[in-house]
Amino acid sequence: MAHKRSLSTVQAALRTLAYLAEHPEGVEVKEVARLLGKSLSTAYALLNSLVEEGFAVKGGRGYRLGSAKPVPPEPAPLEEALEELYLRTRERCYLVLLTPEGVRLKTRGRQGQPHPLGETFPPEWHALALGKVLLAFGAFPLPPLTPKTPYTLTDPLALEEELKRVRASGLAVEMEEYALGISGLAVPLLDAEGRLLGALGVKVPARRFPFAFGRLARALSEIAQIPPHLKAEDPPPPPPPSEARVEVRPVLPPKTLAQKANLQDYQEAYAASLKDPEAFWGGFAREFLWEKPWRAVADPEGRRWFLGGTTNAALNALDRHLPEKAQQVALLALDGEGHLEKWTYKELWEASRRLAGLLKGLGVQKGDRVALYLPTGAEAALALLALARLGAVHVALPVGLGPEALRERLIQTGAKLLIAADGHYRRGRLIPLRPVVEAALKGLGIPVLWHTRGTTEFLERALEGKALEAEPLPAHHPLFLLHTSGSTGRPKGVVHGHGGYMVGVAWALRYLFDLKPGEVFHTTADLFWVVGHSFGLYAPLFLGGTSLLVEDTPDHPSPAAFYERLARLGVDVLLTSPTVLRALRRHGETRPTALRLVGSVGEALAPEVWRWARERLAWPLDNWWQTELGAPALATPLTLPAKPGFVGVPLPGVEARVVDPRGQILPPGEKGHLVLVRAGPAQMVDLLGGKDPWQGGLYWTGDLAVMDEEGYFRILGRTDEVIKVGEARLGTAEVEAAALTHPQVAEAAAIGIPGEEGEEIAVFVVPRKEVPEELKPLLAEKLKGHLLRYLGPVRPPKIFFAESLPRTRSGKILRRLLKARLLGLDPGDTSGMEVEDVPGETA
Amino acid sequence: MSLEKLLKTEERLWAPESLRQQANLRDFAAEYRRSLEDPEGFWGTWARRFYWEKPFAKVYEWNLPEHRWFLGGTTNAVYNALERNVERGLRHKVALLYLSEDGQEQKLTYGELLDRVRRLATGLKALGVGKGDRVVIYMPLTLEGVLAMLATAYLGAIHSVVYAGLGVSALRERILDAQAKLLIAGDVGFRRGKGVDLRSIAEEALRDLPLKVVWFQRAYKAELPEGHYDFEELLWSHPPEARAEMVEAEHPLFILYTSGSTGKPKGVVHVHGGYMVGTTYHLRTFFDAKDEDLFWATSDIGWIVGHSYIVYAPLLEGITSVLREGAPDHPDPGAFWQVVERYRVNVMFTAPTAVRMFMKYGPEWPKKHDLSSLRLIAVAGEPLNPEALRWAYQHLADGGRRGFVADNWWQTELGGPTLGTPLVLPAKPGFAGVALPGVEAEVVDEEGRPVPPGQGGLLVLKRPFPHMMRTVWGNRERYLQYWREVPGGVYAAGDVASQDEEGYFSVLGRADDVLNVAGHRIGTADVESALVSHPAVAEAAVIGIPDPLKGEAIKAFVVLRAGHAPSEELKESLIQHVRRELGPIATPQEVVFLDKLPKTRSGKILRRLLKAKELGLDPGDLSTLEE
Secondary structure (H helix, E strand, C coil), X not given: CCCCCCHHHHHHHHHHHHHHHHCCCCECHHHHHHHHCCCHHHHHHHHHHHHHHCCEEEECCEEEECCCCCCCCCCCHHHHHHHHHHHHHCCEEEEEEEECCEEEEEEECCCCCCEEEECCCCCCHHHCHHHHHHHHHCCCCCCCCCCCCCCCCCCHHHHHHHHHHHHHHCCEEXXXXXXXXXXXXXXXXXCCCCCEEEEEEEEEECCCHHHHHHHHHHHHHHHCCCCCCCCCCCCCCCCCCHHHCCCCCCECCCHHHHHCCCCCCHHHHHHHHHHCHHHHHHHHHCCCCCCECCCEEECCCCCCEEECCEECHHHHHCHHHHHHHCCEEEEEEECCCCCEEEEEHXXXXXXXXXXXXXXXXXXXXXXXXXXXXXXXXXXXXXXXXXXXXXXXXXXXXXXXXXXXXXXXXXXXXXXXXXXXXXXXXXXXXXXXXXXXXXXXXXXXXCCEEEECCCCCHHHHHHHHCCCCCCCCEECCCEEEEEECCCCCCCCCEEEEECHHHHHHHHHHHHHHCCCCCCCEEEECCCCCXXXXXXXXXXHXXXXXXXXXXECCCCCCCCHHHXXXXXXXXXXXXXXXXXXXXXXXXXXXXXXXXXXXXXXXXXXXXXXXXXHHHHHHCCEEEEEECCHHHXXXXXXXXXXXXXXXXXXXXXXXXXXXEEECCCCCEXXXXXXXXXXXXXXXXXXXXXXXXXXXXXXXXEEEEEEEEEECCCCCEEEEEEHHHCEEECCEEECHHHHHHHHHCCCCEEEEEEEXXXXXXXXXXXXXXXXXXXXXXXXXXXXXXXXXXXXXXHHCCCCCCEEEECCCCCEECCCCECHHHHHHHHHCCCCCCCCCECCCCCCCCCC | XXXXXXXXXXCCECCCHHXXXXXXXXXXXXXXXXXXXXXXXXXXXXXXCCXXXXXXXXXXXXXXXXXXXXXXXXXXXXXXXXXXXXXXHHCCEEXXXXXXXXXXEEEEEHHHHHHHHHHHHHHHHHCCCCCCCXXXXXXXCCHHHHHHHHHHHHCCCEEEECCCCCCHHHHHHHHHHHXXXXXXXXXXXXXXXXXXXXXXXXXXXXXXXXXXXXXXXXXXXXXXXXXXXXXXXXXXXXXXXXXXXXXXXXXXXXXXXXXXXXCCCXXXXXXXXXXXXXXXXXXXXXXXXXXXXXXXXXXXXXXXXXXXXXXXXXXXXXXEEEEECCCCCCCCCXXXXXXXXXXXXXXXXXXXXXXXXXXXXXXXXXXXXXXXXXXXXXXXXXXXXXXXXXXXXXHCCXXXXXCEEEEEECCHHHCCCCEECCXXXXXXXXXXXXXXXXXXXXXXXXXXXXXXCCCEEEEEECCCCXXXXXXXXXXXHHHHHHHHCCCCCCEEEEEEEEECCCCCEEEEEECCCEEXXXXXXXXXXXXXXXHHCCCCEEEEEEEEEEECCCEEEEEEEEEECCCCCCCHHHHXXXXXXXXXXXXXXXXXCEEEEECCCXXXXXXXXXXXXXXXXXXXXXXXXXXXXXX
């Protein structure tokens, strides 16, 4: 393969030399520029290369003809190619030469002459486009796959996939894999026999990359004489046989964490909880205040708990701690305006018992349902505690719910009173709520107790109430009603009681989330979700801990603020959702915090996100439960090895199985319905509307799962969203987790769509960074190959690109909406949908 | 003076039975006996509750007037107040509850306080502050004022807080005497809704002194010259890296200036070890503080009460301490009670002058509020007159059905309560109380002979205790004087007192030329020199006259220089001049122009005579009078 300096450059050089010969007194750069009609920097570059080659010398007044005879030097075609590339692209260009002395790197940029950059590559050279070219075409050993940026490929399989693609297309693309903010392209330089001589590359700021990509790729391929190869013409390589599928390697928790874990022996606790629930749960429950002790810890089916016992959740959340924790901070409340309030146990107790008195004065009685439409904050916490104190049932409705949905829920629950805020903060903006509430209430005759934002009226009013002692209540007396988030259809009202719920959530916080005395717990879930109820408010208070409540979204005003907040307020244990983790991972940069553990709940936690959290945040603690269950049911306790992708094992009190649709137990490794035989003390006491999940003695979770030989469960998605491709039945989470292992994927949603032969997989992908239009087909091909490697021999999935995914307000992906949009169907009830969502754009 | 009548009082005001039952110290007599019989075991046991990097080898070594405690031990009082408490699980307990005059609250937990102290200490270290360096703090009552104290002591440096109500010359004098390396000053204080300019006072006091200054700028962020730094910037620009400097038990913790009868204020020196041990002992046993109490000392960090019972003792014990900036009767006379009700204050420590002020406003103000949380009201600073005690007992302690009023007497030099009425003993109107554990007090005549019960004499202390001052900064001689004033190697408190048969002491007033205005000790000499520094004044004499609110008020007698004539304007100008020099607390209430002052033959001004005339008393022996 010949590499000639293009005529234009040679001509320019000849003309310059002729001009220098005419002007022995010396020539300035600008004269040359004028002569050639090129820019100063071009002239400067040309002159410098002439000087380097001995044709010209630099003297007192500019450049003169070199003393050396203008004999053509040894041709250095590869270096000429570098020069040519620079002259065509005007970007920073690189040349890698494979010399007997080793790898040599030359660079050429705007600032003048080429200079060697160094003899060797950095340790993460597999992240460089140039490095990928060398790995794809040369016989180099694989370097250690250490990450350099969040986008660095570190999975050997993913890298092999990438190299295969480089081989096929002759072009390597680096998207911020080596340095954040920098992207690059590279091509191999091959001799006539196809042996690798070196590589040619160019890099640009990532923000310009989408626009520059086409131009650069053309220039590179033309100079390297490699035809443009932007579309993989051949189908992706056949998927490897399924035994080559990525195996799950258990990861041991850090010793220091495991050794200090509150739950030292999971197996023993688990066995004890099933064998002798009386002793196991009874022993723990005795730490709480009971007006009257229970007759039996549970009924034989384990559905009703602490029979005959009377207690009160508010009494145990507050009064119980006053003797030794009156001045300890119970709640840290950060409102949308950025004000941080600290509430001590004594203050919370005082204010909530007076608010209870006020509510009683307003006619609220034991057993009455009171609806709340309040953003996360101290006022909401006070209202919940005051209602619990009275024995009234709190019904927290998600702030942001539209007037129709709000009205429907108010009617359905028969609310006696509504406690509402007139506004809430979202991304720093105060969004008025009064019009929504007023529209929803029209003609209902439900009185409203307003919390006017920006004033202390609500608190002042609360403090006017006559302090009320906690009402002793039967253990199963309803504490709250919550609507399930509606990711799958019409909302149901789940009712939880005082006694069992208290024992269950407190146990989980101490023994699963491992909260120690004096630690700060924070959940990013809003107070009006079950996670907020259980772990934002009740469990931390039951244990006498400190809970941080934040009104606005976690990453507002920036992800940096999130880390800063955790560090400044000394948060020890975080409970968040995969959505939040993915958003943080997408942002990339992290900052140090004092986090010890990060719990994840709400959806399946993909292994890639698990690994990211492990490296960047803290030890991840995946856990699975539902509104109906009140507290975690499956999880990986701290002392067990974690298997990324697997949520873990059943927790004490819980018996879980994978069964076929008729309830027959399936062997390990087979996909099926996840059911519970026993569900622990925190399970619901009642259900309003909807089908009872308990059928035939089993609790049907509606999730598709698989259990491995060691009893670890992996959640694969909802059973009603299973994708049947050919013989295979794939869970949505399964496909999504595979997609997330690709470094370019920030979020993914998988659905099944009707195809020519049965169902096909469609994957909606939100790329981590903007992908140039030209690159999308390429990336789609990359992703298809990538997915097939994980999913085994199925028909290649369809890839759609989107800027965001529709999700419920609690952060779950609304797959049925994606499907409806794609197929032009009716999306059904979308009242639970996040308002900000924009419909996905497809490619 | 109806001393006899006073001492024959049969009146006994008891704390409610339930309070006595739950008192931290129930058997006072036994405890007192043990404290004197076995000081080693008594103080040693208490001291071992704290962290000592190197345990002390010996509890005490007395060689009076020298006395040293916890010899061989190394520790740090701030480490004990912060790290120790954070480590024993109080990270998220509220350490300081700050209330501004307009009711804004701010809470700092032990964890946060430690973080900030470490940051500020790192910043101070960067400015060159190290072990033994003096840092003068001229700050309003704010969290930042407390931070400045703690960060300084954390580094083993010595803080000297100057009350932000003192004026230019008082501040300058203290900076010079302490040879301070750094000044941490506020720009403005708030009282009665108005800003008090501190910046110009500090700037003037600093004139020509090569001192680095850290400004706590609340009003506005000024452009700062070189060597001047912004407090918040210094705090937040440094990581919480600094670690507590472990110092010998006898290493000075702070210098606190107090007025004496002679010209110069005395820099009373307290040390890490003994001060920590002694002040906390009394917090628990005398103030009866429980772990979960809200403790509110209404003083200012500029005074010893603030040092001991706003800052050090409560923090050392892991108790929540309230600090509130502003006047007790602003925005209304119920302001204090509003705080008590809102925050459920359990123990309050205030001054007789405040009690008299509440008395003046009437019982309807406390009655408007729910004071059910208030268990103990301790009062100190000057003698609490019987009416005020009875009133407080009646209206603040619900006539003894809910709480107790505990009078106590001590001084800057003594660090903590010395005489007082513990919860388990009855209060007697007119009496401060009995000698507290560790204290051996006596009333003697000028020769050091004990006087019989019921007779007046000089109050002396016959043995030292851990939290008693170690020396006067830069003036050993002045320290020794305390012990030489009265023969017998005893500490002369400078107060006149009497003792009854039951061992109760009644403190009657100062024996020297020191005024006690609203609980603040003001040297007559200070006011006189301030007056003389006015160009119109040739000579001046100052006396204290009884004041129903402040206890004592200042009256000045002035002889003008030739060419100046008495006038109302001049009077006002003199008052303003003193105010500027010494601060508002030393403002003379009255100024009288005289042709000459009564003097002794040796030329000493006879204030006694002026006072006797003023009060219509017998001036006593005038044999030394010039004319």
